[in-house]
Amino acid sequence: MASLIDNARKLQEEFTAEAGKVRETPRSSLIEELRVSWLGRKGALNKLYEDLKSVDKAERPEAGKAINQLRQSIEKEVNELKELAVGFEIKEKLSRTPVDISLPLKGELSQGSLHPVTLMRSLLLKAFRRLGFTVYDGPEVDQDFYNFSALNIPEHHPARDMQDTFFLKDKNFLLRTHTSNIQIHAMLQEKPPVRLVAPGRVYRVDNDATHTPMFHQIECVVVDRGISFSHLKGIIDSFLKSVFGNDLQTRFRPSFFPFVEPGAEVDLQCTICRGKGCRVCSHTGWLEIGGSGMIHPNVFESVQYDSEDYTGFAFGFGIDRMAMLAYGLPDLRQMFTGDYRYLSQFPIYR
Numbered sequence: 001m002a003s004l005i006d007n008a009r010k011l012q013e014e015f016t017a018e019a020g021k022v023r024e025t026p027r028s029s030l031i032e033e034l035r036v037s038w039l040g041r042k043g044a045l046n047k048l049y050e051d052l053k054s055v056d057k058a059e060r061p062e063a064g065k066a067i068n069q070l071r072q073s074i075e076k077e078v079n080e081l082k083e084l085a086v087g088f089e090i091k092e093k094l095s096r097t098p099v100d101i102s103l104p105l106k107g108e109l110s111q112g113s114l115h116p117v118t119l120m121r122s123l124l125l126k127a128f129r130r131l132g133f134t135v136y137d138g139p140e141v142d143q144d145f146y147n148f149s150a151l152n153i154p155e156h157h158p159a160r161d162m163q164d165t166f167f168l169k170d171k172n173f174l175l176r177t178h179t180s181n182i183q184i185h186a187m188l189q190e191k192p193p194v195r196l197v198a199p200g201r202v203y204r205v206d207n208d209a210t211h212t213p214m215f216h217q218i219e220c221v222v223v224d225r226g227i228s229f230s231h232l233k234g235i236i237d238s239f240l241k242s243v244f245g246n247d248l249q250t251r252f253r254p255s256f257f258p259f260v261e262p263g264a265e266v267d268l269q270c271t272i273c274r275g276k277g278c279r280v281c282s283h284t285g286w287l288e289i290g291g292s293g294m295i296h297p298n299v300f301e302s303v304q305y306d307s308e309d310y311t312g313f314a315f316g317f318g319i320d321r322m323a324m325l326a327y328g329l330p331d332l333r334q335m336f337t338g339d340y341r342y343l344s345q346f347p348i349y350r
């Protein structure tokens with residue numbers, strides 16, 4: 001019995017020496033030879049198990065334990081060597097065949113694609129730049145003042161509920177619910193005349209086929225002497241035509257937003273059913289894309305603009321909604337799943 005345990009110990013030393021040599025150049029073929037000669041059917045370990053049968057019954061458990069330990073240690077080392085082989089063989093192959101980085105790629109070169117919202121935003125900005133607008137930016141995390149109070153939405157106004165808000169721990173800060181906060185930031189920074197557009201992310205507690213919790217709006221603000229509602233209609237009509245073409249109809253519906261007077265919602269004819277009515281447009285033939293109106297004198301007051309001297313208009317449109325219409329998408333939420341197969345199919349619109 002003592003001799004079997006001694007034998008196992010000796011074999012362990014022999015194995016460690018052999019494995020050490022393989023470690024110097026851990027090639028798969030050498031590791032396989034090592035494995036077969038130690039763990040294979042005719043290997044050293046199986047011979048030990050054979051010998052175990054002739055060991056006295058009372059001493060067999062201890063001897064068995066010694067052999068099992070040896071087997072585990074061999075298996076562990078073989079597995080480690082196999083992992084080393086992967087890197088070793090790649091390096092060896094690379095050193096034999098140097099890489100010529102000037103050669104053209106094998107196979108097809110896959111190209112990235114732009115997100116439908118990015119495509120729509122670029123199209124809109126191009127249209128507005130052509131009309132002479134400046135592109136502005138504003139904070140996504142903002143104070144209540146810019147998102148609500150300065151826009152004539154006092155603390156207990158029901159309009160705050162219409163835009164279910166994500167507040168930060170400090171309730172004075174929130175994720176902006178619309179890009180209209182930019183109206184205040186911009187007018188506090190600039191003296192009239194003002195002519196700007198500002199695209200950006202906005203957030204609301206919303207979730208269905210035409211509403212997502214994070215979406216994109218583009219805000220437009222124009223302030224000058226003599227600005228009227230017909231200017232507002234003219235600009236909206238002009239940029240929608242440049243994006244969607246001359247065939248699609250737009251319509252204005254009187255609506256209420258505390259920061260404008262008068263206010264109107266803007267609908268675009270549904271591109272999916274061309275006005276006939278479908279699930280996406282709730283069978284009305286129209287899809288609401290934004291709100292608009294003449295800037296309220298109370299808003300001018302909060303930014304110290306003289307409402308006797310200046311008038312202005314503003315509108316805020318959903319970029320995602322416009323992308324939805326442009327590409328005929330039935331559900332906004334699909335755009336934000338991050339599925340590459342879905343996202344890679346959008347061509348540049350028009």
Ligand code: FA5
Nearest residue numbers: 178180206211212215289290291292314315316318321
């Ligand atoms: C506003 O957000 C106003 N700030 C727009 C405005 C600006 C009016 C300036 C007057 C003057 P409204 O809540 O209707 O309005 O949103 C504007 C557009 O954003 C909607 O018409 C729609 O196209 C889009 N929208 C609103 N909620 C969502 C949502 N959850 N997911 C995707 N798009 C949305």
